[in-house]
Amino acid sequence: MIRHVIFDLDGTLVDSCGVCVSILSDMIADRGIDHAIDPVGARPYMSRGGQDMVSALLGPACADPATDLIDFRARYAAYVTPADSLYPGVAEAISQLHAMGLELAICSNKPQQLCEKVLADTGMAPYFRVVVGGRPGVAPKPAPDLLDQVAQQLGCASHEAIFVGDSELDHDVAQAAGMPFFFLTYGYAQPNWTPRAGESFDCFPSLATALAARVARAHA
Incomplete structure (x- = not known):
């Protein structure tokens, strides 16, 4: 039973893809990099682990994957996930x-x-x-x-x-x-x-x- x-x-x-793309897009904008994340293409990365997702989707805005993941998670902790x-x-x-x-x-x-x-x-x-x-x-x-x-x-x-x-x-x-x-x-x-x-x-x-x-x- x-x-x-x-x-x-x-x-x-x-x-969670929309939330992740929004946070990562803010990170890209803050770094002054001309790069846009494809929200459809981003979806398979959601199950690949945080560091792989962050580094792949930040693209040219990625500095150091481990440090970028810390930044991403800190922003996520302050983000209200909509119902x-x-x-x-x-x-x-x-x-x-x-x-x-x-x-x-x-x-x-x-x-x-x-x-x-x-x-x-x-x-x-x-x-x-x-x-x-x-x-x-x-x-x-x-x-x-x-x-x-x-x-x-x-x-x-x-x-x-x-x-x-x-x-x-x-x-x-x-x-x-x-x-x-x-x-x-x-x-x-x-x-x-x-x-x-x-x-x-x-x-x-x-x-x-x-x-x-x-x-x-x-x-x-």
Whole structure:
């Protein structure tokens, strides 16, 4: 019986690309560099790790990737993520899943502080019992370490949870942890990529319907 649902954050619940492009564009402008970020071309970089994303999208405005990432994250910490950054249907469906008694959690490579801030900004924080973001000394996804920490804090075995994500990275971490995977096609995966295992959904409400059906079957 599935009692726990663990979600990736960026590209799964929140479309963070617009926020990232806005912050990075401000950095470019502050440096007086003539460079524009393609918001569509930027999307696949959202799941490639902070330093790779920042250096690639800053382009000629990139000075030192590690230092630029620190600057980017400091600006992100002061940026209010708008509630309409949530993908369509996420707010309503998360509320419904929580009301059904499912224990919900977050597993993200985004730094812990930023995970918590984005959830608070978008009004989603009260629904998640456990939030595990990136932190020093813990290997990021696709290593299973962060997902293992979520399961430990939830007190669940891998077969008692589903991991929901939007990219190859999320699929690989679920496989490494031995956890069932649900794939959302609208996120930051490479075009035309499909998971080797698990179910796929084109919108968040259809995912929520499938989860609700599983709960109903388990209680029948």
